[in-house]
Amino acid sequence: MATKSKSKYLAYVGTYTHEKSLGIYVYDIEVETGVLKFKEVAPINNPSDICSSKDKEILYSIADEGVAAFKIQKDGSLQFMNLEWIGGMRGCYIRSDSQRRYLFVGGYHDGRVTMMNLKEDGSIGTIADGIFHQGVGKSVADRPLIPHVNCVELTPDEKFLCAIDSGLHQIKIYEIDYERGRLRLADIVRCQMGSYPHRMRFSRDGKNAYVVTENSNEILAYSYELVDGKEPKFELLQKVSMLQNTDAVACTGTNIKINMDDDMVYASVDGLDAICMFRRDIKTGLLEFVSHTYISGDYPKSFAILPGEKYIVSLNHDTNEIMTFTIDKKDGHGLMAARPISMEKPNSIIVLEIPQ
Numbered sequence: 418m419a420t421k422s423k424s425k426y427l428a429y430v431g432t433y434t435h436e437k438s439l440g441i442y443v444y445d446i447e448v449e450t451g452v453l454k455f456k457e458v459a460p461i462n463n464p465s466d467i468c469s470s471k472d473k474e475i476l477y478s479i480a481d482e483g484v485a486a487f488k489i490q491k492d493g494s495l496q497f498m499n500l501e502w503i504g505g506m507r508g509c510y511i512r513s514d515s516q517r518r519y520l521f522v523g524g525y526h527d528g529r530v531t532m533m534n535l536k537e538d539g540s541i542g543t544i545a546d547g548i549f550h551q552g553v554g555k556s557v558a559d560r561p562l563i564p565h566v567n568c569v570e571l572t573p574d575e576k577f578l579c580a581i582d583s584g585l586h587q588i589k590i591y592e593i594d595y596e597r598g599r600l601r602l603a604d605i606v607r608c609q610m611g612s613y614p615h616r617m618r619f620s621r622d623g624k625n626a627y628v629v630t631e632n633s634n635e636i637l638a639y640s641y642e643l644v645d646g647k648e649p650k651f652e653l654l655q656k657v658s659m660l661q662n663t664d665a666v667a668c669t670g671t672n673i674k675i676n677m678d679d680d681m682v683y684a685s686v687d688g689l690d691a692i693c694m695f696r697r698d699i700k701t702g703l704l705e706f707v708s709h710t711y712i713s714g715d716y717p718k719s720f721a722i723l724p725g726e727k728y729i730v731s732l733n734h735d736t737n738e739i740m741t742f743t744i745d746k747k748d749g750h751g752l753m754a755a756r757p758i759s760m761e762k763p764n765s766i767i768v769l770e771i772p773q
Contacts, residue, residue, distance in 0.1 A: 424770045426724050427493040428453055429476060430732065430739070431464035433762035440464055441478060442760065443493060446768065451728030451741045451754045459495040461485055463507070466765045471515040473769050475539035479508045484522060484533060486540045493771045501541040505529040505549075510568045514575050518595055519545060521569045521578055528552075528564025530580045530591065532600055545598030550582055550589070562586070568616050572641065573623030577603060577649050583613040583631055590649050606651050608637065616672050621679045625702035626651065629670040629684050634659045636673065636684055636695065638702055654702055657695065661706045665689045672719045676726055681746060683729065685717035692720055692731060692742075694749050708749025710742050713757075721766045728754055732763035739763055 426446040432438035440461040444453035464478040469489070476487040476495060483502040487495040503522050510523035513535065520533040520541060528550040534542030550564035565584035571593075572579065578591045578600065588606040593599075608614045613631035619641065620627070628637040638655040659670060668688030675682050675697070682695040682704055691709040698705070714733030721730045722744070729751065731740045739758040742751035 423773045425493065425773055426768060426770055427456070428721065428730065428766060428768050429467055429469075429495075430760065430763050431467040431478060431765040432760065433465060433764055434461075434463050436761045438761035441467060441476070441487075441495065443495060445493070446723060448724050448727075451723060451730075451743075453730070453739065453741070453755070453758060455758075457494055459487060459497065461497075464765075466508070466510050467767055468511050468513060469767060469769055470513055470517050470539060472517070473771065475513075475517070477511050477513060477520055477541070479511055479522070481507055484508065484511060484520060484541055488539070489769070489771070491771070491773075493769070498538075498540045501533065501543070503531045503533065504544045504547050505531065510566070512569055512571060514571060514593075514595075519593075519598065521571070523566040523569040523580060525565045525567055528566055528582065528584065530566055530569060530578070530589075530600065532593075532598060534598060546600050548591070548600055550580075550585060553585065567614075570617045570619065572643075572649060573619050574643050576643065576647075579617055579626070581614050581617050581628065583615055586610055586612060586614065588614060588617070588628070588651075590651075604649055604651075606639070609633065612637075615670055618673050618675050618682075620675055620697070620702065621677070622699070625654075625697075627673055627675070627682055627704075629659070629673040631669045631671075634668050634670050634686060636682065636704060638704055640702060655704060657704050657706065659684055659686050659693045660689060663689060663709070671717060674720065674722055676722055678726070681726075683720065683722065685712075685720050685731070687716045687718075690715055690717060692717060692729060692751070694744075694746075707746075708751075710749070710751030712740055712742070713753060714738055714740060718763065719765050721768050723768060724770065730766065732766055734762055734764060737761050737763075
């Protein structure tokens with residue numbers, strides 16, 4: 418009788434390495450308890466953002482020197498492949514397309530969007546294209562609008578790349594020419610001045626995009642569709658505050674994630690030091706606030722929803738720790754679920770299922 422194949426789950430945590438951290442930390446996950454068990458660390462300079470290929474064979478990372486690729490072994494460990502320069506200052510955000518053709522990099526410091534070739538084995542090739550965003554003088558508040566690309570996300574159809582620019586208060590939509598390796602500006606979604614859009618996620622059904630803002634501390638809910646199979650269309654449906662039922666001030670939205678069932682949206686807020694929970698109406702895409710889970714530390718830079726959606730893991734950047742909390746989708750009250758893990762400047766996290 419054939420035995421059913423099992424899977425193991427691993428968490429990969431990118432860090433800033435200017436203190437004691439060494440690179441990307443790998444943990445085995447005990448799904449039923451929410452406990453993370455240290456497995457190894459892959460040395461690299463300042464892997465501030467990481468992502469994996471869709472087939473879970475390659476892990477890509479930001480580095481001071483550019484971008485790096487690691488082969489994910491059968492046990493989940495990482496084997497360094499190569500590192501390539503991106504043609505500008507260090508990046509802050511990284512994504513690859515599902516067919517592993519290109520790597521897309523967002524640059525906060527120089528306002529650049531970079532498109533890197535990927536080789537057949539998944540390693541990183543040369544620069545395919547690069548676009549510097551341009552400042553546009555001063556805003557109505559007499560403040561300079563300086564480009565800062567915080568995030569790059571592919572649309573669900575992967576025909577377009579969304580570059581979230583907090584400095585310009587815009588989401589620039591680039592058409593991707595996969596054959597020639599080029600980006601072409603197709604549209605611009607303009608956000609309210611002073612909101613500072615920061616991170617974007619699409620719902621798994623592809624119908625909606627959600628953007629967390631740094632300054633207005635909101636989630637912007639958009640509908641998304643591909644008109645006539647070629648034109649991207651975004652329509653703002655809702656602005657919902659992440660600071661509901663609080664008197665918090667001086668807060669900053671930091672990240673946003675959507676659960677596997679597509680019916681919950683989570684967002685983290687610095688200053689409030691909490692992860693917010695919202696119910697998502699799958700038909701309309703609208704959000705309803707549920708609760709805050711306070712992270713017992715400072716600056717939840719990122720977080721992850723563990724498989725089974727029983728636990729959520731918070732990277733408390735300024736208090737140098739990883740904290741795990743329960744998820745209560747009914748009442749929304751999260752409780753600490755595991756011993757804190759000490760880590761210098763945790764910055765990004767992904768969770769992968771590795772077939773065994």
